[in-house]
Amino acid sequence: MLTELADPSPTLYVILGAIAVVLGAIAFRRQKRSDVINFAIAAMVLLALFLIDLAVESPREQIFKSIQEMETATQNKKHADVFKHVSDSFKYRSWDKKGLQEKAQLVEVLPNWEGIKVLGLNRKGFDKKDTTTAEQRFEVQPLRMPGTEYRYDCIATFKKEGDQWRLIGFRLEKDGKEVTPPGL
Numbered sequence: 112m113l114t115e116l117a118d119p120s121p122t123l124y125v126i127l128g129a130i131a132v133v134l135g136a137i138a139f140r141r142q143k144r145s146d147v148i149n150f151a152i153a154a155m156v157l158l159a160l161f162l163i164d165l166a167v168e169s170p171r172e173q174i175f176k177s178i179q180e181m182e183t184a185t186q187n188k189k190h191a192d193v194f195k196h197v198s199d200s201f202k203y204r205s206w207d208k209k210g211l212q213e214k215a216q217l218v219e220v221l222p223n224w225e226g227i228k229v230l231g232l233n234r235k236g237f238d239k240k241d242t243t244t245a246e247q248r249f250e251v252q253p254l255r256m257p258g259t260e261y262r263y264d265c266i267a268t269f270k271k272e273g274d275q276w277r278l279i280g281f282r283l284e285k286d287g288k289e290v291t292p293p294g295l
Contacts, residue, residue, distance in 0.1 A: 118169030119160055120234070127157045171237045173276045174247050174269050178229055181278075186226030186254065190215040198270055198277035204291070225254040230262075243271040251283075263292065 115123075131153040138146035168176075177196040184192035194212055201208040218224055229249055236248035247269065252262040263283040269276040283290055 116160065116163045117167040118171055119164055123160070124157075127153065127160060131157050170239060170245055170271070170276060171234065171247075174237070174245060174267075175232060177269070177276060177278070178232060178247065178249065178267065182227060182229045184226075188219050188224070188226070190219055196278055198272060198279045200270070200279055201277075202280050223255060228252050228254050245269050245276070261292065263290065 131150065134146070134150040134153045138150040181193045181196050184190070190212065193215065194208065197208050197211070199208055201211065203211060206214070229251055232247070232249040237245065238248075239245045245268075247267050249265055249267070250262055251265045263285055265281055265283055267281045268279050270279045271277075283292060
């Protein structure tokens with residue numbers, strides 16, 4: 112299904128809504144059968160778009176959901192729930208999925224560790240590379256870290272595996288330059 116229908120932009124809703132309102136006002140004022148039909152068509156198109164958007168989860172929506180679930184899992188110290196969204200082919204620097212899991216288990220037991228906070232997760236940061244690969248840009252910061260010293264731009268790469276999008280890698284940037292946070 113077309114991504115535009117499964118994940119319509121707010122602008123498309125506004126345009127279709129405005130068309131339906133205008134045609135509805137015309138139909139109400141003139142009360143001609145043809146005007147009512149035009150309004151009904153516009154209203155049905157708007158309703159169909161809404162129902163498709165509601166029923167079909169787009170790649171961007173699936174990736175958003177995965178990122179939000181990983182964020183919540185880090186805050187609840189449930190690294191197994193984080194790694195169900197990570198591909199077996201994951202790579203970050205010299206680490207694979209297993210290496211990152213071991214590091215997460217070490218960090219999880221620290222007394223001041225409260226997880227990460229995802230900031231700026233939005234439609235604008237999504238970039239679908241091809242049918243099975245997409246990137247999502249957002250900001251990430253450990254909780255309980257004041258200021259912006261440990262706040263990074265994260266470019267997460269996801270790959271479609273079966274019917275699920277899984278994290279295969281990421282880059283962290285600070286001021287437009289790739290960085291490695293302390294401890295990684």
